[in-house]
Amino acid sequence: MHPLENNSGFFHRHRVRYYETDSMGVVHHSNFLRIFEEARVEWLRARNLLEAHAPHADLTLAVVETSCRHLRPAYLEDDLKIHLQVRLEGATKIYFRYQMYSPRFEKPIATGTTVHVPLNGELKVTRLPEPLRRELEKETWTETWP
Amino acid sequence: MHPLENNSGFFHRHRVRYYETDSMGVVHHSNFLRIFEEARVEWLRARNLLEAHAPHADLTLAVVETSCRHLRPAYLEDDLKIHLQVRLEGATKIYFRYQMYSPRFEKPIATGTTVHVPLNGELKVTRLPEPLRRELEKETWTETWP
Amino acid sequence: MHPLENNSGFFHRHRVRYYETDSMGVVHHSNFLRIFEEARVEWLRARNLLEAHAPHADLTLAVVETSCRHLRPAYLEDDLKIHLQVRLEGATKIYFRYQMYSPRFEKPIATGTTVHVPLNGELKVTRLPEPLRRELEKETWTETWP
């Protein structure tokens, strides 16, 4: 089964836009972090957790660490699929990881991680709201995915 | 005299960055508005007016209108020069206009205008601070430039 | 009827992303041109015309002019709707115009136009391919829309 047909776990779709490409004719590497962000926000939306986040609440899941491995290029108009897993560590550290697929390749075109801490509007570390914490504790984090 | 050597009036320099180019190998058209914005902010800085603007003061010169004509392409690494003129109309409408040059062409590669009104943090129209108004009234707006 | 419920004519939907907002908490004005571009490409896709365009063919509908009026702000997570009309003038000049709506306002939040000419890979003006020309001649351009 091609990973694009595997609908288990959470995933997000993203169509590559012209303004995301660069002189090499592929998606600029900085835009992978933006596409990961989209996937993260869509995960929050799917769990009804957007209300716990700015601008609705005094909380932002600030990015404190990112990493990305670029394995194969992403081209204009590619209909990308981003699988996502999330894990809470301790009281306030949230790990997201991502696998990105395109219709052109069987294997992932990129993998990445982002690490987050909850900050309030003064950019100080704050407590995770209970609904968000409960959802995070329910999440599965597996070695074989998607 | 090549326009790049004409240093009369206010101008700003901008080096074209790789992440500003697109699949055609030229600067993506949306980035011209970003480069105009840089020129505007540098004009404010040169007039010591940044202190009158957010985040230092409760004022943003919000963009209400933009236009841009793309006459010649801008390429990677081009050392662009943006000439700028500014004019106050009535109590709260500010017109900026721009001519952009590159080392590759005698003639401008782009011209543009942006129109602004002063907004406060609640996005309501507010008064122009006196120092900003005085500077705007001193500016010259000429038909032949640079 | 709220414009978001009016599905006549061509339109495109765009969800505002976090990376599209700026310090004012609204969509940065340069990103409106990117969203217009998305709508344009989706119009081409809906007419099966993407094959006539780069990278599939030696043709790019290069942007030679843009304008945008910002009437109301676009906020994070807004589910925007962009109506689009297109018109061919002479042999090679294509006008697109746009009306953008958000769920927050009855009236448009932005209107804009972009003007395009067909260029080949050497950035020279080229002929419009017949399928594209035929589609453009079928389009309607009305004063009252959406």
Next chain:
Amino acid sequence: MHPLENNSGFFHRHRVRYYETDSMGVVHHSNFLRIFEEARVEWLRARNLLEAHAPHADLTLAVVETSCRHLRPAYLEDDLKIHLQVRLEGATKIYFRYQMYSPRFEKPIATGTTVHVPLNGELKVTRLPEPLRRELEKETWTETWP
């Protein structure tokens, strides 16, 4: 000595632009990769190596891996300073690492790494040109920097 006054080793300056900030009022995390890219290109320029790179030559130092740690925020108008070190590993793997400082803090606001391989226009791994290899072998990579 504040790191902003330490001019040993290679560094690049970057003024934070309004369009680089997001709703939190700080530089969006994806833009750190763009600022690292600027520093990389300026390093190439300072070594007279831009001619060995696209679009002048059939070579791109493609990004295969990135990582970034965000330690302190970068604000609008901050005059950032990015220190850079580079190291060749084997025949074709190039490591860049970065330390970013702002006038607001003694300690770095971000650190990062990017890993690159030389690709030709068909996105295949290619040989490093001799002048680039020679420069890379001359570089120092130290534990205490800047």
